[in-house]
Amino acid sequence: MEHLLPFVKFGINEKIYVKDPESSDLGRRIVEESISMIDEMGFERFTFKKLGAKIGSNESSVYRYFESKHALLVYLINWYWSWVEYKLVFATTNVTPAELKLTHAIKILTQEIEDNTFSFINEVVLKKIIVSESSKAYHTKDIDDENEKGFYKIYKRVVQRVSDMVLEVNPSFEFPHMLVSTVIEGAHHQRYFSQHLPSLTDVSKGKNNIIRFYTDLVLKTIK
Amino acid sequence: MEHLLPFVKFGINEKIYVKDPESSDLGRRIVEESISMIDEMGFERFTFKKLGAKIGSNESSVYRYFESKHALLVYLINWYWSWVEYKLVFATTNVTPAELKLTHAIKILTQEIEDNTFSFINEVVLKKIIVSESSKAYHTKDIDDENEKGFYKIYKRVVQRVSDMVLEVNPSFEFPHMLVSTVIEGAHHQRYFSQHLPSLTDVSKGKNNIIRFYTDLVLKTIK
DNA sequence: CAAATATAATAGTATTACTATTAAAATACG
DNA sequence: CGTATTTTAATAGTAATACTATTATATTTG
Numbered sequence: 001m002e003h004l005l006p007f008v009k010f011g012i013n014e015k016i017y018v019k020d021p022e023s024s025d026l027g028r029r030i031v032e033e034s035i036s037m038i039d040e041m042g043f044e045r046f047t048f049k050k051l052g053a054k055i056g057s058n059e060s061s062v063y064r065y066f067e068s069k070h071a072l073l074v075y076l077i078n079w080y081w082s083w084v085e086y087k088l089v090f091a092t093t094n095v096t097p098a099e100l101k102l103t104h105a106i107k108i109l110t111q112e113i114e115d116n117t118f119s120f121i122n123e124v125v126l127k128k129i130i131v132s133e134s135s136k137a138y139h140t141k142d143i144d145d146e147n148e149k150g151f152y153k154i155y156k157r158v159v160q161r162v163s164d165m166v167l168e169v170n171p172s173f174e175f176p177h178m179l180v181s182t183v184i185e186g187a188h189h190q191r192y193f194s195q196h197l198p199s200l201t202d203v204s205k206g207k208n209n210i211i212r213f214y215t216d217l218v219l220k221t222i223k
Numbered sequence: 224m225e226h227l228l229p230f231v232k233f234g235i236n237e238k239i240y241v242k243d244p245e246s247s248d249l250g251r252r253i254v255e256e257s258i259s260m261i262d263e264m265g266f267e268r269f270t271f272k273k274l275g276a277k278i279g280s281n282e283s284s285v286y287r288y289f290e291s292k293h294a295l296l297v298y299l300i301n302w303y304w305s306w307v308e309y310k311l312v313f314a315t316t317n318v319t320p321a322e323l324k325l326t327h328a329i330k331i332l333t334q335e336i337e338d339n340t341f342s343f344i345n346e347v348v349l350k351k352i353i354v355s356e357s358s359k360a361y362h363t364k365d366i367d368d369e370n371e372k373g374f375y376k377i378y379k380r381v382v383q384r385v386s387d388m389v390l391e392v393n394p395s396f397e398f399p400h401m402l403v404s405t406v407i408e409g410a411h412h413q414r415y416f417s418q419h420l421p422s423l424t425d426v427s428k429g430k431n432n433i434i435r436f437y438t439d440l441v442l443k444t445i446k
Numbered sequence: 447c448a449a450a451t452a453t454a455a456t457a458g459t460a461t462t463a464c465t466a467t468t469a470a471a472a473t474a475c476g
Numbered sequence: 477c478g479t480a481t482t483t484t485a486a487t488a489g490t491a492a493t494a495c496t497a498t499t500a501t502a503t504t505t506g
Contacts, residue, residue, distance in 0.1 A: 042364040058454050135358045141265040143419045175436045181423040182409040196366045199379050200404040213398045220443045281485050
Protein backbone atom coordinates (compact mmCIF):
# COMPACT_ATOMS: atom_id res chain seq x y z
CA MET A 1 0.00 0.00 0.00
CA GLU A 2 2.79 2.40 0.87
CA HIS A 3 3.98 2.17 -2.72
CA LEU A 4 0.82 3.47 -4.24
CA LEU A 5 -0.33 6.13 -1.84
CA PRO A 6 2.28 8.77 -2.77
CA PHE A 7 0.79 8.90 -6.27
CA VAL A 8 -2.76 9.32 -5.16
CA LYS A 9 -4.59 12.59 -4.64
CA PHE A 10 -8.13 12.36 -3.36
CA GLY A 11 -10.85 14.14 -5.28
CA ILE A 12 -12.40 16.17 -2.50
CA ASN A 13 -15.55 18.13 -3.31
CA GLU A 14 -14.51 21.59 -4.48
CA LYS A 15 -17.40 23.26 -2.72
CA ILE A 16 -15.78 22.51 0.63
CA TYR A 17 -12.80 24.82 0.17
CA VAL A 18 -12.30 28.29 -1.31
CA LYS A 19 -8.90 27.38 -2.70
CA ASP A 20 -7.52 23.84 -2.83
CA PRO A 21 -5.14 23.53 0.13
CA GLU A 22 -3.16 20.86 -1.72
CA SER A 23 -2.29 23.42 -4.41
CA SER A 24 0.25 25.37 -2.35
CA ASP A 25 2.73 25.08 0.41
CA LEU A 26 0.73 27.41 2.63
CA GLY A 27 -2.39 25.35 2.01
CA ARG A 28 -0.65 22.16 3.02
CA ARG A 29 0.72 23.78 6.16
CA ILE A 30 -2.77 25.00 7.03
CA VAL A 31 -4.12 21.45 6.86
CA GLU A 32 -1.10 19.90 8.55
CA GLU A 33 -1.03 22.30 11.49
CA SER A 34 -4.78 22.50 11.94
CA ILE A 35 -4.81 18.75 12.54
CA SER A 36 -2.32 18.95 15.36
CA MET A 37 -3.90 22.06 16.85
CA ILE A 38 -7.46 20.71 16.83
CA ASP A 39 -6.18 17.54 18.46
CA GLU A 40 -4.33 19.48 21.14
CA MET A 41 -6.87 22.16 22.05
CA GLY A 42 -10.14 20.72 20.77
CA PHE A 43 -12.28 22.16 17.99
CA GLU A 44 -13.98 24.83 20.15
CA ARG A 45 -10.75 26.46 21.31
CA PHE A 46 -9.11 26.21 17.88
CA THR A 47 -9.25 29.47 15.86
CA PHE A 48 -7.87 30.66 12.52
CA LYS A 49 -6.03 33.41 14.35
CA LYS A 50 -4.10 30.91 16.45
CA LEU A 51 -3.50 28.79 13.35
CA GLY A 52 -2.16 31.78 11.41
CA ALA A 53 0.25 32.58 14.21
CA LYS A 54 1.42 28.96 14.46
CA ILE A 55 2.25 28.68 10.74
CA GLY A 56 3.92 32.09 10.66
CA SER A 57 1.13 33.50 8.58
CA ASN A 58 -2.04 35.41 9.04
CA GLU A 59 -5.68 34.81 9.92
CA SER A 60 -6.81 36.42 6.67
CA SER A 61 -4.59 34.10 4.64
CA VAL A 62 -6.30 31.07 6.14
CA TYR A 63 -9.66 32.47 5.08
CA ARG A 64 -8.46 32.39 1.49
CA TYR A 65 -8.47 28.58 1.74
CA PHE A 66 -11.47 27.86 3.97
CA GLU A 67 -14.44 30.09 4.54
CA SER A 68 -14.88 28.90 8.13
CA LYS A 69 -13.39 26.53 10.63
CA HIS A 70 -16.44 24.34 10.14
CA ALA A 71 -15.51 24.01 6.43
CA LEU A 72 -11.98 23.05 7.42
CA LEU A 73 -13.34 20.30 9.68
CA VAL A 74 -15.57 19.04 6.86
CA TYR A 75 -12.50 18.99 4.61
CA LEU A 76 -10.53 16.90 7.11
CA ILE A 77 -13.44 14.47 7.46
CA ASN A 78 -13.64 14.11 3.69
CA TRP A 79 -9.93 13.51 3.43
CA TYR A 80 -10.27 10.82 6.11
CA TRP A 81 -13.10 9.02 4.37
CA SER A 82 -11.35 9.18 0.99
CA TRP A 83 -8.37 7.56 2.63
CA VAL A 84 -10.53 4.90 4.31
CA GLU A 85 -12.29 4.19 1.02
CA TYR A 86 -8.96 3.77 -0.66
CA LYS A 87 -7.77 1.31 1.98
CA LEU A 88 -11.11 -0.48 1.86
CA VAL A 89 -11.03 -1.06 -1.87
CA PHE A 90 -7.41 -2.13 -1.66
CA ALA A 91 -8.06 -4.63 1.12
CA THR A 92 -11.14 -6.21 -0.41
CA THR A 93 -10.78 -6.43 -4.19
CA ASN A 94 -10.31 -9.97 -5.42
CA VAL A 95 -10.94 -11.37 -1.95
CA THR A 96 -13.19 -14.42 -1.69
CA PRO A 97 -15.23 -15.82 -0.09
CA ALA A 98 -17.68 -13.02 0.66
CA GLU A 99 -17.40 -13.52 4.39
CA LEU A 100 -13.65 -13.05 4.40
CA LYS A 101 -14.02 -9.91 2.33
CA LEU A 102 -16.53 -8.52 4.81
CA THR A 103 -14.21 -9.37 7.69
CA HIS A 104 -11.42 -7.41 6.06
CA ALA A 105 -13.74 -4.46 5.57
CA ILE A 106 -14.83 -4.45 9.22
CA LYS A 107 -11.22 -4.49 10.28
CA ILE A 108 -10.51 -1.40 8.18
CA LEU A 109 -13.49 0.38 9.75
CA THR A 110 -12.78 -0.49 13.38
CA GLN A 111 -9.00 -0.77 13.73
CA GLU A 112 -6.73 1.65 15.49
CA ILE A 113 -4.39 3.66 13.24
CA GLU A 114 -0.81 3.16 14.29
CA ASP A 115 1.41 4.74 11.69
CA ASN A 116 1.43 7.37 9.01
CA THR A 117 1.70 5.96 5.54
CA PHE A 118 2.33 9.08 3.55
CA SER A 119 2.00 12.74 2.72
CA PHE A 120 1.78 15.80 4.87
CA ILE A 121 -1.25 14.50 6.73
CA ASN A 122 -0.72 12.72 10.02
CA GLU A 123 -3.32 9.97 9.88
CA VAL A 124 -2.85 8.88 13.50
CA VAL A 125 -3.76 12.33 14.77
CA LEU A 126 -6.43 12.81 12.10
CA LYS A 127 -8.14 9.64 13.32
CA LYS A 128 -8.19 11.08 16.86
CA ILE A 129 -9.97 14.14 15.47
CA ILE A 130 -12.48 11.95 13.65
CA VAL A 131 -13.21 10.14 16.89
CA SER A 132 -13.53 13.24 19.09
CA GLU A 133 -14.75 15.96 16.77
CA SER A 134 -16.38 14.65 13.62
CA SER A 135 -19.89 14.40 15.02
CA LYS A 136 -19.82 18.19 15.47
CA ALA A 137 -19.58 18.58 11.70
CA TYR A 138 -22.91 16.97 10.92
CA HIS A 139 -24.86 17.83 14.08
CA THR A 140 -25.65 21.26 12.72
CA LYS A 141 -28.72 23.04 11.47
CA ASP A 142 -27.01 23.28 8.06
CA ILE A 143 -26.78 19.51 7.61
CA ASP A 144 -29.49 19.25 4.93
CA ASP A 145 -27.98 22.04 2.85
CA GLU A 146 -24.51 20.61 3.09
CA ASN A 147 -25.70 17.11 2.35
CA GLU A 148 -27.30 18.42 -0.84
CA LYS A 149 -23.98 19.99 -1.81
CA GLY A 150 -22.39 16.56 -1.49
CA PHE A 151 -20.33 17.15 1.65
CA TYR A 152 -21.09 13.68 2.99
CA LYS A 153 -20.96 11.78 -0.28
CA ILE A 154 -17.76 9.86 0.39
CA TYR A 155 -18.88 8.73 3.82
CA LYS A 156 -22.16 7.54 2.35
CA ARG A 157 -20.30 5.72 -0.41
CA VAL A 158 -18.18 3.86 2.13
CA VAL A 159 -21.31 2.76 3.96
CA GLN A 160 -22.81 1.65 0.65
CA ARG A 161 -19.74 -0.38 -0.30
CA VAL A 162 -19.70 -2.30 2.97
CA SER A 163 -23.48 -2.72 2.90
CA ASP A 164 -23.05 -4.43 -0.45
CA MET A 165 -20.55 -6.81 1.09
CA VAL A 166 -23.06 -7.61 3.83
CA LEU A 167 -25.62 -8.44 1.16
CA GLU A 168 -23.10 -10.66 -0.62
CA VAL A 169 -22.93 -12.78 2.51
CA ASN A 170 -26.67 -12.71 3.11
CA PRO A 171 -28.76 -11.23 0.27
CA SER A 172 -31.91 -11.28 2.34
CA PHE A 173 -30.59 -9.29 5.31
CA GLU A 174 -32.99 -6.43 5.86
CA PHE A 175 -30.86 -3.68 7.40
CA PRO A 176 -27.36 -3.54 5.89
CA HIS A 177 -26.97 0.25 6.06
CA MET A 178 -28.08 0.44 9.67
CA LEU A 179 -25.68 -2.33 10.55
CA VAL A 180 -22.70 -0.71 8.84
CA SER A 181 -23.31 2.79 10.14
CA THR A 182 -23.80 1.32 13.62
CA VAL A 183 -20.41 -0.39 13.38
CA ILE A 184 -18.61 2.71 12.10
CA GLU A 185 -20.03 5.16 14.61
CA GLY A 186 -19.93 2.55 17.34
CA ALA A 187 -16.23 1.84 16.86
CA HIS A 188 -15.49 5.58 17.09
CA HIS A 189 -17.51 5.83 20.28
CA GLN A 190 -15.75 2.85 21.81
CA ARG A 191 -12.35 4.41 21.07
CA TYR A 192 -13.46 7.63 22.73
CA PHE A 193 -15.15 5.95 25.68
CA SER A 194 -12.14 3.74 26.33
CA GLN A 195 -10.15 6.92 26.95
CA HIS A 196 -12.69 8.98 28.84
CA LEU A 197 -15.64 6.91 30.02
CA PRO A 198 -14.18 3.41 30.26
CA SER A 199 -17.10 1.98 32.19
CA LEU A 200 -19.14 2.22 28.98
CA THR A 201 -16.77 -0.27 27.35
CA ASP A 202 -14.96 -3.54 28.01
CA VAL A 203 -11.68 -2.57 26.37
CA SER A 204 -9.58 -3.34 29.42
CA LYS A 205 -10.06 -7.02 28.66
CA GLY A 206 -7.72 -7.02 25.65
CA LYS A 207 -6.16 -5.10 22.84
CA ASN A 208 -8.11 -5.90 19.70
CA ASN A 209 -11.43 -6.09 21.45
CA ILE A 210 -13.12 -3.45 19.37
CA ILE A 211 -12.34 -5.23 16.11
CA ARG A 212 -13.28 -8.60 17.61
CA PHE A 213 -16.49 -7.32 19.12
CA TYR A 214 -17.79 -5.72 15.92
CA THR A 215 -16.67 -8.53 13.62
CA ASP A 216 -18.46 -11.05 15.76
CA LEU A 217 -21.51 -8.81 16.09
CA VAL A 218 -21.85 -8.39 12.32
CA LEU A 219 -21.37 -12.05 11.44
CA LYS A 220 -23.87 -13.21 14.03
CA THR A 221 -26.41 -10.53 13.18
CA ILE A 222 -26.57 -11.24 9.46
CA LYS A 223 -26.96 -14.99 9.81
CA MET B 224 -46.80 5.10 34.76
CA GLU B 225 -48.59 8.42 34.37
CA HIS B 226 -49.93 8.03 37.88
CA LEU B 227 -46.56 7.86 39.53
CA LEU B 228 -44.48 10.33 37.61
CA PRO B 229 -46.06 13.50 39.00
CA PHE B 230 -44.74 12.56 42.44
CA VAL B 231 -41.20 11.91 41.33
CA LYS B 232 -38.37 14.40 41.33
CA PHE B 233 -35.05 13.24 39.94
CA GLY B 234 -31.96 13.67 42.06
CA ILE B 235 -29.74 15.48 39.62
CA ASN B 236 -26.14 16.12 40.68
CA GLU B 237 -26.02 19.47 42.46
CA LYS B 238 -22.68 20.36 40.93
CA ILE B 239 -24.36 20.77 37.54
CA TYR B 240 -26.39 23.83 38.48
CA VAL B 241 -25.79 26.95 40.53
CA LYS B 242 -29.35 26.99 41.82
CA ASP B 243 -31.81 24.14 41.39
CA PRO B 244 -34.07 25.14 38.49
CA GLU B 245 -36.88 23.02 39.89
CA SER B 246 -36.96 25.22 42.99
CA SER B 247 -38.62 28.23 41.39
CA ASP B 248 -40.97 29.26 38.66
CA LEU B 249 -38.24 31.13 36.82
CA GLY B 250 -35.98 28.09 37.00
CA ARG B 251 -38.66 25.87 35.51
CA ARG B 252 -39.31 28.37 32.72
CA ILE B 253 -35.57 28.46 31.98
CA VAL B 254 -35.50 24.70 31.52
CA GLU B 255 -38.81 24.55 29.68
CA GLU B 256 -37.99 27.30 27.19
CA SER B 257 -34.38 26.31 26.68
CA ILE B 258 -35.57 22.91 25.46
CA SER B 259 -37.75 24.41 22.77
CA MET B 260 -35.18 27.03 21.79
CA ILE B 261 -32.27 24.57 21.50
CA ASP B 262 -34.50 22.35 19.39
CA GLU B 263 -35.49 25.21 17.11
CA MET B 264 -32.20 27.00 16.60
CA GLY B 265 -29.61 24.35 17.54
CA PHE B 266 -27.22 24.51 20.47
CA GLU B 267 -24.66 26.79 18.75
CA ARG B 268 -27.11 29.57 17.99
CA PHE B 269 -28.84 29.32 21.36
CA THR B 270 -27.71 31.95 23.90
CA PHE B 271 -28.71 32.95 27.42
CA LYS B 272 -29.47 36.44 26.14
CA LYS B 273 -32.05 35.10 23.70
CA LEU B 274 -33.42 32.81 26.39
CA GLY B 275 -33.75 35.70 28.84
CA ALA B 276 -35.66 37.72 26.28
CA LYS B 277 -37.96 34.79 25.46
CA ILE B 278 -38.97 34.19 29.08
CA GLY B 279 -39.42 37.91 29.77
CA SER B 280 -36.39 37.93 32.01
CA ASN B 281 -32.74 38.71 31.79
CA GLU B 282 -29.49 37.07 30.74
CA SER B 283 -28.01 37.65 34.19
CA SER B 284 -30.93 35.91 35.85
CA VAL B 285 -30.29 32.78 33.80
CA TYR B 286 -26.70 32.78 35.04
CA ARG B 287 -27.99 32.50 38.59
CA TYR B 288 -29.20 29.01 37.68
CA PHE B 289 -26.54 27.73 35.28
CA GLU B 290 -22.97 28.90 35.02
CA SER B 291 -22.84 28.25 31.28
CA LYS B 292 -24.95 26.98 28.43
CA HIS B 293 -22.83 23.85 28.47
CA ALA B 294 -23.92 23.22 32.07
CA LEU B 295 -27.55 23.66 31.04
CA LEU B 296 -27.10 21.05 28.30
CA VAL B 297 -25.52 18.66 30.81
CA TYR B 298 -28.50 19.26 33.10
CA LEU B 299 -30.96 18.40 30.33
CA ILE B 300 -29.02 15.23 29.51
CA ASN B 301 -29.06 14.19 33.14
CA TRP B 302 -32.75 14.83 33.40
CA TYR B 303 -33.26 12.68 30.31
CA TRP B 304 -31.24 9.77 31.65
CA SER B 305 -32.94 9.93 35.02
CA TRP B 306 -36.24 9.69 33.23
CA VAL B 307 -35.03 6.77 31.07
CA GLU B 308 -33.70 4.99 34.15
CA TYR B 309 -37.05 5.42 35.84
CA LYS B 310 -38.88 3.97 32.86
CA LEU B 311 -36.34 1.18 32.57
CA VAL B 312 -36.71 0.06 36.15
CA PHE B 313 -40.47 0.28 35.86
CA ALA B 314 -40.60 -1.79 32.68
CA THR B 315 -38.26 -4.54 33.85
CA THR B 316 -38.80 -5.25 37.54
CA ASN B 317 -40.43 -8.60 38.19
CA VAL B 318 -40.21 -9.53 34.51
CA THR B 319 -39.10 -13.05 33.69
CA PRO B 320 -37.57 -14.77 31.80
CA ALA B 321 -34.32 -12.82 31.47
CA GLU B 322 -34.62 -12.60 27.72
CA LEU B 323 -38.01 -10.92 27.88
CA LYS B 324 -36.71 -8.48 30.46
CA LEU B 325 -33.81 -7.59 28.16
CA THR B 326 -36.17 -7.12 25.24
CA HIS B 327 -38.21 -4.65 27.26
CA ALA B 328 -35.05 -2.76 28.17
CA ILE B 329 -33.91 -2.50 24.54
CA LYS B 330 -37.30 -1.17 23.61
CA ILE B 331 -37.02 1.58 26.21
CA LEU B 332 -33.57 2.52 24.87
CA THR B 333 -34.42 2.56 21.19
CA GLN B 334 -38.06 3.60 20.90
CA GLU B 335 -39.35 6.90 19.62
CA ILE B 336 -40.96 9.17 22.23
CA GLU B 337 -44.45 10.07 21.21
CA ASP B 338 -46.10 11.83 24.11
CA ASN B 339 -45.36 13.84 27.18
CA THR B 340 -46.20 12.04 30.36
CA PHE B 341 -45.82 14.83 32.86
CA SER B 342 -44.33 17.99 34.28
CA PHE B 343 -43.01 21.12 32.68
CA ILE B 344 -40.52 19.19 30.55
CA ASN B 345 -41.51 18.28 27.03
CA GLU B 346 -39.97 14.84 26.63
CA VAL B 347 -40.67 14.57 22.90
CA VAL B 348 -38.62 17.69 22.20
CA LEU B 349 -36.03 16.80 24.84
CA LYS B 350 -35.44 13.50 23.06
CA LYS B 351 -34.80 15.41 19.82
CA ILE B 352 -32.14 17.42 21.65
CA ILE B 353 -30.56 14.25 23.02
CA VAL B 354 -30.38 12.87 19.49
CA SER B 355 -28.98 16.00 17.84
CA GLU B 356 -26.99 17.74 20.54
CA SER B 357 -25.98 15.44 23.39
CA SER B 358 -22.71 14.29 21.87
CA LYS B 359 -21.51 17.91 22.07
CA ALA B 360 -21.73 17.72 25.85
CA TYR B 361 -19.14 14.97 26.26
CA HIS B 362 -16.92 15.67 23.23
CA THR B 363 -15.07 18.36 25.14
CA LYS B 364 -11.63 18.78 26.58
CA ASP B 365 -13.28 19.01 30.02
CA ILE B 366 -14.75 15.51 29.84
CA ASP B 367 -12.36 13.92 32.35
CA ASP B 368 -12.92 16.66 34.91
CA GLU B 369 -16.66 16.51 34.53
CA ASN B 370 -16.73 12.75 34.63
CA GLU B 371 -14.88 12.90 37.94
CA LYS B 372 -17.50 15.29 39.27
CA GLY B 373 -20.15 12.69 38.43
CA PHE B 374 -21.80 14.46 35.49
CA TYR B 375 -22.20 11.20 33.56
CA LYS B 376 -23.05 8.94 36.47
CA ILE B 377 -26.69 8.32 35.57
CA TYR B 378 -25.89 7.47 31.97
CA LYS B 379 -23.23 5.04 33.12
CA ARG B 380 -25.67 3.51 35.60
CA VAL B 381 -28.23 2.91 32.85
CA VAL B 382 -25.56 1.15 30.76
CA GLN B 383 -24.62 -0.93 33.80
CA ARG B 384 -28.22 -1.96 34.48
CA VAL B 385 -28.80 -3.17 30.95
CA SER B 386 -25.37 -4.83 30.82
CA ASP B 387 -26.45 -6.83 33.87
CA MET B 388 -29.55 -7.94 32.01
CA VAL B 389 -27.36 -9.06 29.11
CA LEU B 390 -25.31 -11.13 31.54
CA GLU B 391 -28.45 -12.66 33.00
CA VAL B 392 -29.24 -14.04 29.55
CA ASN B 393 -25.67 -15.10 28.85
CA PRO B 394 -23.28 -14.91 31.85
CA SER B 395 -20.26 -15.65 29.71
CA PHE B 396 -20.77 -12.87 27.16
CA GLU B 397 -17.54 -10.90 27.02
CA PHE B 398 -18.60 -7.39 26.02
CA PRO B 399 -21.88 -6.38 27.63
CA HIS B 400 -21.00 -2.70 28.12
CA MET B 401 -19.79 -2.26 24.56
CA LEU B 402 -22.94 -3.91 23.29
CA VAL B 403 -25.26 -1.71 25.34
CA SER B 404 -23.48 1.57 24.61
CA THR B 405 -23.42 0.62 20.93
CA VAL B 406 -27.18 0.12 20.98
CA ILE B 407 -27.90 3.37 22.81
CA GLU B 408 -25.67 5.60 20.71
CA GLY B 409 -26.55 3.68 17.58
CA ALA B 410 -30.27 4.17 18.05
CA HIS B 411 -29.73 7.91 18.46
CA HIS B 412 -27.65 8.02 15.30
CA GLN B 413 -30.26 6.09 13.35
CA ARG B 414 -32.97 8.54 14.44
CA TYR B 415 -30.80 11.44 13.31
CA PHE B 416 -29.69 9.81 10.07
CA SER B 417 -33.24 8.85 9.15
CA GLN B 418 -34.05 12.57 9.12
CA HIS B 419 -30.91 13.97 7.54
CA LEU B 420 -28.77 11.25 5.94
CA PRO B 421 -31.33 8.55 5.16
CA SER B 422 -28.97 6.56 2.94
CA LEU B 423 -27.08 5.58 6.09
CA THR B 424 -30.18 3.78 7.35
CA ASP B 425 -32.96 1.46 6.22
CA VAL B 426 -35.78 3.16 8.06
CA SER B 427 -37.91 3.65 4.99
CA LYS B 428 -38.72 -0.05 5.12
CA GLY B 429 -41.01 0.22 8.12
CA LYS B 430 -41.92 2.04 11.26
CA ASN B 431 -40.45 0.14 14.17
CA ASN B 432 -37.31 -0.86 12.32
CA ILE B 433 -34.90 0.69 14.76
CA ILE B 434 -36.33 -1.25 17.71
CA ARG B 435 -36.51 -4.44 15.63
CA PHE B 436 -33.01 -4.07 14.26
CA TYR B 437 -31.34 -3.54 17.64
CA THR B 438 -33.40 -6.17 19.47
CA ASP B 439 -32.48 -8.75 16.90
CA LEU B 440 -28.85 -7.62 16.86
CA VAL B 441 -28.51 -7.98 20.64
CA LEU B 442 -30.20 -11.36 20.92
CA LYS B 443 -28.14 -12.84 18.10
CA THR B 444 -24.89 -11.32 19.33
CA ILE B 445 -25.08 -12.65 22.86
CA LYS B 446 -25.93 -16.19 21.85
C1' DC C 447 9.34 42.90 -17.54
C1' DA C 448 4.48 43.74 -16.87
C1' DA C 449 0.38 41.77 -15.24
C1' DA C 450 -1.84 38.80 -12.42
C1' DT C 451 -2.11 36.43 -8.30
C1' DA C 452 -0.95 35.19 -3.51
C1' DT C 453 0.22 36.59 0.92
C1' DA C 454 0.65 39.49 5.04
C1' DA C 455 -0.70 43.13 7.92
C1' DT C 456 -3.97 46.02 9.83
C1' DA C 457 -8.35 47.54 11.11
C1' DG C 458 -12.98 47.02 11.99
C1' DT C 459 -17.74 44.72 13.20
C1' DA C 460 -21.38 42.20 15.39
C1' DT C 461 -21.91 38.73 18.51
C1' DT C 462 -20.80 35.67 22.25
C1' DA C 463 -20.07 34.22 26.81
C1' DC C 464 -19.47 35.76 30.30
C1' DT C 465 -18.60 39.17 35.21
C1' DA C 466 -19.84 42.97 38.16
C1' DT C 467 -22.80 46.27 40.15
C1' DT C 468 -26.95 48.17 41.60
C1' DA C 469 -31.77 48.76 42.26
C1' DA C 470 -36.33 47.03 42.62
C1' DA C 471 -39.47 43.33 43.78
C1' DA C 472 -40.83 39.33 46.23
C1' DT C 473 -40.53 36.37 50.21
C1' DA C 474 -39.46 34.76 54.85
C1' DC C 475 -39.44 35.12 59.67
C1' DG C 476 -39.59 36.95 64.35
C1' DC D 477 -46.65 43.88 60.51
C1' DG D 478 -42.17 45.43 59.33
C1' DT D 479 -37.61 44.42 58.57
C1' DA D 480 -34.09 41.44 56.73
C1' DT D 481 -32.94 38.47 53.25
C1' DT D 482 -33.23 36.63 48.93
C1' DT D 483 -34.46 36.86 44.13
C1' DT D 484 -34.87 39.09 39.98
C1' DA D 485 -34.12 42.67 36.49
C1' DA D 486 -31.48 46.10 34.30
C1' DT D 487 -27.35 48.05 32.87
C1' DA D 488 -22.65 48.21 31.80
C1' DG D 489 -18.48 46.31 30.71
C1' DT D 490 -14.75 42.82 28.93
C1' DA D 491 -12.00 39.69 26.27
C1' DA D 492 -12.48 36.71 22.69
C1' DT D 493 -14.57 34.87 18.47
C1' DA D 494 -15.63 34.59 13.72
C1' DC D 495 -15.58 36.82 10.57
C1' DT D 496 -15.12 41.11 6.34
C1' DA D 497 -12.64 44.71 4.03
C1' DT D 498 -8.72 47.18 2.56
C1' DT D 499 -4.20 47.85 1.27
C1' DA D 500 0.61 46.95 0.60
C1' DT D 501 4.06 43.82 -0.49
C1' DA D 502 5.77 39.56 -2.38
C1' DT D 503 5.79 35.96 -5.73
C1' DT D 504 4.60 33.67 -9.89
C1' DT D 505 3.33 33.46 -14.77
C1' DG D 506 2.97 34.53 -19.58
